[in-house]
Amino acid sequence: MIFREVEDRDLISRARKGSLDAYNVLVSRWEKRVFNYLLKLVGNREDALDLTQDVFLKAHQAIRKLEDDAKFSSWIFRIAHNEAFSLLRKPRRESEMVTDFAGGDLSGRLYPSETALAVASALNRLSSEQREVVTLKIYEGFKFEEIADVLETPVSTIKSRLYSALDVLKTALAPIGARQYTPYPEKTMGDV
Amino acid sequence: MNCPDLKAYVLGETDRTEREEIRSHLAVCDACRLEAERLRVTTTALRMLPDEEIPVHVRFVSDKVFEPWWRRWRLMPSGAFAAALLAVLLIVEASRLLPQRPQPPASSQAVATLTSAEIQTRINQAVDARVKSEVSLVAAQMERRNDEHTLAMLADFRQKSQTDRQRLIQAVETEYQSVDQKVNQAVFAANEKLPVLNQ
Numbered sequence: 553m554i555f556r557e558v559e560d561r562d563l564i565s566r567a568r569k570g571s572l573d574a575y576n577v578l579v580s581r582w583e584k585r586v587f588n589y590l591l592k593l594v595g596n597r598e599d600a601l602d603l604t605q606d607v608f609l610k611a612h613q614a615i616r617k618l619e620d621d622a623k624f625s626s627w628i629f630r631i632a633h634n635e636a637f638s639l640l641r642k643p644r645r646e647s648e649m650v651t652d653f654a655g656g657d658l659s660g661r662l663y664p665s666e667t668a669l670a671v672a673s674a675l676n677r678l679s680s681e682q683r684e685v686v687t688l689k690i691y692e693g694f695k696f697e698e699i700a701d702v703l704e705t706p707v708s709t710i711k712s713r714l715y716s717a718l719d720v721l722k723t724a725l726a727p728i729g730a731r732q733y734t735p736y737p738e739k740t741m742g743d744v
Numbered sequence: 745m746n747c748p749d750l751k752a753y754v755l756g757e758t759d760r761t762e763r764e765e766i767r768s769h770l771a772v773c774d775a776c777r778l779e780a781e782r783l784r785v786t787t788t789a790l791r792m793l794p795d796e797e798i799p800v801h802v803r804f805v806s807d808k809v810f811e812p813w814w815r816r817w818r819l820m821p822s823g824a825f826a827a828a829l830l831a832v833l834l835i836v837e838a839s840r841l842l843p844q845r846p847q848p849p850a851s852s853q854a855v856a857t858l859t860s861a862e863i864q865t866r867i868n869q870a871v872d873a874r875v876k877s878e879v880s881l882v883a884a885q886m887e888r889r890n891d892e893h894t895l896a897m898l899a900d901f902r903q904k905s906q907t908d909r910q911r912l913i914q915a916v917e918t919e920y921q922s923v924d925q926k927v928n929q930a931v932f933a934a935n936e937k938l939p940v941l942n943q
Contacts (some may be wrong), residue, residue: 559901562913572804573894577901579802587798601799608802671793689755690790696757715751 561621563663568615575615579608586632592634592687593680603639608664626701629688640680645712662663667728674724682717685710747776754783805887831878835871 560581566574572573591600612629618627659675688694688702696714700707752758758766770777857878 559797559905573890573897576803576894577897579804583798583802584795588795591796597796597799604798605802608804612804657781665792668793671789675790675793686790690787691793691795697917711752714755718783718786721790722782725786726782728785728789 564621603635606635629702642724670728678717682713685714686717750780835874
């Protein structure tokens with residue numbers, strides 16, 4: 553991971569000097585993560601793809617303004633966050649809205665396994681803000697401070713959103729835990 | 745007893761001291777142990793949602809590609825420009841060296857003038873077509889070179905990464921051997937002291 557960071561810095565430095573090749577390599581490294589982040593946020597593959605392209609276009613236009621190369625990941629996700637929420641804020645026709653990516657054909661194509669469907673359904677119970685922090689924490693592996701950096705929001709708010717989201721998810725996914733993992737001790741709370 | 749922040753613990757947001765404290769707490773608090781297990785199951789289930797492959801890769805190409813051919817011509821590197829110019833000159837020279845048509849009789853001067861203009865137009869068209877063809881060829885070559893360059897860069901990065909990894913593995917091995925040696929020495933020294941202690 554350390555080497556990857558060093559190489560990313562090298563690529564960023566070259567891209568800043570105008571190397572399109574370097575920027576394309578950088579994009580190839582980050583596009584999947586950004587796409588999946590946006591997909592979980594907007595719940596629609598086409599929108600996520602459009603947004604991903606917009607994100608990298610804006611990033612290319614603004615890469616000279618990136619002050620700290622080490623913060624590229626926060627920076628790119630910050631751009632993605634802005635793009636996603638500007639889309640989510642737009643009033644959309646009902647036919648265009650795909651808010652339930654756990655049901656219907658779309659989710660069937662996105663996440664085929666039963667557990668994955670249940671997870672997608674559980675994620676759909678969250679607000680956009682909660683789903684975003686869960687995505688950044690669980691799927692992107694950011695620390696609380698980094699998420700706060702991406703969203704320009706206090707750490708306390710991030711923790712609060714994440715913790716309330718976990719409570720919702722814990723309840724929603726409890727049947728899976730009981731069925732698939734059954735790691736709980738045989739004793740009940742009454743035995744405590 | 746105050747129950748610890750289990751969510752931070754499960755999410756990997758605690759330092760070593762906090763983790764040790766929480767583990768000690770979990771050993772004696774059934775309710776917290778159950779809660780921690782539920783949270784762990786939740787995060788494990790969440791991670792089972794697979795990442796999707798991006799349906800279309802995002803790639804950027806030079807703006808020049810989208811510009812009209814005559815502008816690309818202007819922006820072409822000097823080598824490519826020289827090649828295209830040479831092609832034009834060769835065509836013009838070839839047309840000049842072609843066997844001259846026999847001069848028409850004086851009575852058909854008007855027809856001869858018209859024919860000459862027509863020839864000129866055809867030459868111009870041929871030159872234009874050849875120039876366009878050369879420019880397209882050069883543009884295709886440039887794009888191919890760009891692709892090759894990108895691939896070479898990727899190979900270079902992979903090689904660099906591999907070298908760095910090998911260096912790290914070697915450093916770890918050396919460190920391990922050093923530590924192993926020290927441990928052996930310490931064990932040996934301890935063994936040597938044992939009889940003394942036993943006495």
